Amino acid sequence: MRCLPSLALVAACAAGNVHAEPVSATDDDGDTVTLAAPAQRVVSLAPHVTELIYAAGGGAKLVGAVSYSDYPREAQAVPRVGDNRALDLERIAALKPDLIVVWRHGNAQQQLDRLRELHIPLFFSEPHRLDDVATSLTRLGMLLGTAKTAQDAANAYRSKIAQLRATYAQRAPVSVFYEVWDQPLMTINGEHMISDVIALCGGRNVFAALRPLVPTLSTEAVLAANPAAIVTASQGATAPDRPLPALERWRAWPQLNAVAHANLYAIDGDLLTRPGPRIAQGAQQLCEDLQRARANAPSTHPTN
Structure with a gap:
């Protein structure tokens, strides 16, 4: 104590x-x-x-x-x-x-x-x-x-999260790569709150098993995982020291499912990376984006 x-x-x-x-x-x-x-x-x-x-x-x-x-x-x-x-x-x-x-x-x-x-x-x-x-x-x-x-x-917060969970969590799973940074390339593992948001939306964090909380990985690892959607944080009120990673660079690998089906998404970082009440708003946006990913490539997602 x-x-x-x-x-x-x-x-x-x-x-x-x-x-x-x-x-x-x-x-x-x-x-x-x-x-x-x-x-x-x-x-x-x-x-x-x-x-x-x-x-x-x-x-x-x-x-x-x-x-x-x-x-x-x-x-x-x-x-x-x-x-x-x-x-x-x-x-x-x-x-x-x-x-x-x-x-x-x-x-x-x-x-x-x-x-x-x-x-x-x-x-x-x-x-x-x-x-x-x-x-x-x-x-x-x-x-x-x-x-x-x-x-x-x-x-009020729990009610919003429960509503999103009931609406999206059991939908056809979407494999997701969340990009934290591009140089070096970084992501989040399954213990990070953003991974919890991904699961809430019916997504699957393809790097959930990695360590540490924010692991560094290679481009080849992303290509091998072949996610159906790639998500990152866009600039909100918190301006970083340099521009946030540009997902456009992934278009150099058109064989990626996320690229082939135009499932590249950026969400206001202040709504998604701060573990406060507004993360419910970020979760809403992510859920809507992953639903678009399902619609863009329905044949690539198994049904429940």
């Missing part, structure tokens, strides 16, 4: 309010985070975390966020504390947060170690499956004192 003092308790005691109830939630690292009172000053260290906090009803309590925390619109006015690769630890400390929500996969371990030295409660957010987004909402709602809003958001 990770039970750390909350700065909110100090403020409450100073005001003579000593009746606030403690709140607890288990984070994605498996630790229980306990605050003496609901958090009032929160710092988000990942864009998806910022979206989760707003959706859970805690946007007004957000006092700091990293770069690219651009949704919802109100988040753009939140003071910046660096980015995923380089945090401004002095700025974070100066904001006097009583809760910091971090992303283990994206925040450097060395900086996390330094954050611990501030003795401010850390909540780790690392959703891996689609339902983890709803769980994250309710857990953050407990720590923020916004449980009702968070539960409503989680219910």
Whole structure:
């Protein structure tokens, strides 16, 4: 259990309010985070975390966020504390947060170690499956004192995912190659949330068995897998350091099923790669694209 003092308790005691109830939630690292009172000053260290906090009803309590925390619109006015690769630890400390929500996969371990030295409660957010987004909402709602809003958001999200699953998951399977990057060529394995989205839509990730989470592979491996659809993330609000991979280059191999049947798709990366509530919108788009792939080449897909 990770039970750390909350700065909110100090403020409450100073005001003579000593009746606030403690709140607890288990984070994605498996630790229980306990605050003496609901958090009032929160710092988000990942864009998806910022979206989760707003959706859970805690946007007004957000006092700091990293770069690219651009949704919802109100988040753009939140003071910046660096980015995923380089945090401004002095700025974070100066904001006097009583809760910091971090992303283990994206925040450097060395900086996390330094954050611990501030003795401010850390909540780790690392959703891996689609339902983890709803769980994250309710857990953050407990720590923020916004449980009702968070539960409503989680219910709405689960309802949308359930609707997509009922509509698409049992349709004729479509083999899918998801391209993360082109140089080097990278994809995602079956433990990645995007792979969960592919399955939701009735797709099959052709590289699900690879390791690690985001493996590097060769063009020859893609040609051998011969996917029926190739999908990538297009540029959303988050502009990368260079243009996103252009799927057009795959047209050099017309023998690929995805190329022969024009099943090359790009989806707004902010809707598909951030493990927050808007991934339901990205899933909707992917499901519609894979349905087009079925229509484009019905003879290549076995029936149930």
